[in-house]
Amino acid sequence: MEFCSIASGSSGNCTFTSTGQTTVLVDAGITGKRIAEGVNAQDRKMEEVDAILVTHEHIDHIRSLGVLSRKYHIPIYATGGTLRAITCCSSLGKLDFSLFHEVRPDETFCIKDLSIRPFRICHDAAEPVGYRMSSQGKSFAVATDMGCYDDYIVQNLTGLDGILLESNHDVNMLQVGPYPYPLKRRILGEKGHLSNEVAGKLLCDILHDNMKTILLGHLSKENNYEALAYATVISEIAMGDNPYKADDFPVLVASRDHPTQRFQL
Ligand SMILES: [Zn+2]
Numbered sequence: 602m603e604f605c606s607i608a609s610g611s612s613g614n615c616t617f618t619s620t621g622q623t624t625v626l627v628d629a630g631i632t633g634k635r636i637a638e639g640v641n642a643q644d645r646k647m648e649e650v651d652a653i654l655v656t657h658e659h660i661d662h663i664r665s666l667g668v669l670s671r672k673y674h675i676p677i678y679a680t681g682g683t684l685r686a687i688t689c690c691s692s693l694g695k696l697d698f699s700l701f702h703e704v705r706p707d708e709t710f711c712i713k714d715l716s717i718r719p720f721r722i723c724h725d726a727a728e729p730v731g732y733r734m735s736s737q738g739k740s741f742a743v744a745t746d747m748g749c750y751d752d753y754i755v756q757n758l759t760g761l762d763g764i765l766l767e768s769n770h771d772v773n774m775l776q777v778g779p780y781p782y783p784l785k786r787r788i789l790g791e792k793g794h795l796s797n798e799v800a801g802k803l804l805c806d807i808l809h810d811n812m813k814t815i816l817l818g819h820l821s822k823e824n825n826y827e828a829l830a831y832a833t834v835i836s837e838i839a840m841g842d843n844p845y846k847a848d849d850f851p852v853l854v855a856s857r858d859h860p861t862q863r864f865q866l
């Protein structure tokens with residue numbers, strides 16, 4: 602199983618995962634052209650993409666869903682609430698509803714040799730989910746756009762080999778930054794986004810000896826930067842109540858503008 606982030610950040614998200622036999626994208630929040638380039642860079646054609654798993658209907662996750670589904674007829678998987686919200690999003694253009702597949706949180710489904718479990722996340726969208734994907738004893742999860750986490754989230758992220766985890770903002774930068782107060786409150790709220798510090802704390806709860814790749818993502822352009830997200834998360838791991846040192850795991854930060862390397866799990 603392998604994965605890479607094609608783009609990650611408040612300006613657009615798309616994650617590539619493949620087992621060799623099955624290829625899926627989580628979200629399509631950048632232009633169709635950039636997604637196709639990102640997929641091609643992984644030695645795959647868009648025609649080989651088996652599904653787009655949508656986490657929720659915010660535009661940074663669905664921007665090119667309409668274009669891609671019209672051009673490549675890729676099946677779209679999302680919760681009922683997300684599918685209804687997507688249907689109301691006029692900027693996507695005409696959608697082929699026969700490509701829609703409704704999924705339910707906590708109900709595992711399969712696409713060829715990839716098994717996928719959607720799990721609920723706290724975010725200000727209709728019915729948002731993260732996705733845990735497993736194949737041949739390896740598993741990888743996309744966990745972004747979460748205002749908070751609880752035992753349920755920790756359970757769903759236990760025993761992973763790789764994770765794309767939100768590390769959205771630095772609380773201080775956000776507080777003193779230029780955003781209007783209601784937006785600051787929204788981001789900091791229970792249905793907003795995970796701060797660097799809380800991402801580090803969550804990681805401490807799910808780290809284990811076989812965790813292979815930790816990729817931090819969905820960084821805010823205004824309220825975070827890569828070195829700060831990295832340093833904050835690393836220091837939480839070092840200070841956390843766990844047996845690990847900061848450099849026991851490779852922690853990397855996904856770029857907003859270009860694909861990461863491809864990680865083998
Ligand atoms: Zn969102």
Ligand SMILES: [Zn+2]
Nearest residue numbers: 611659661746
């Ligand atoms: Zn988002």
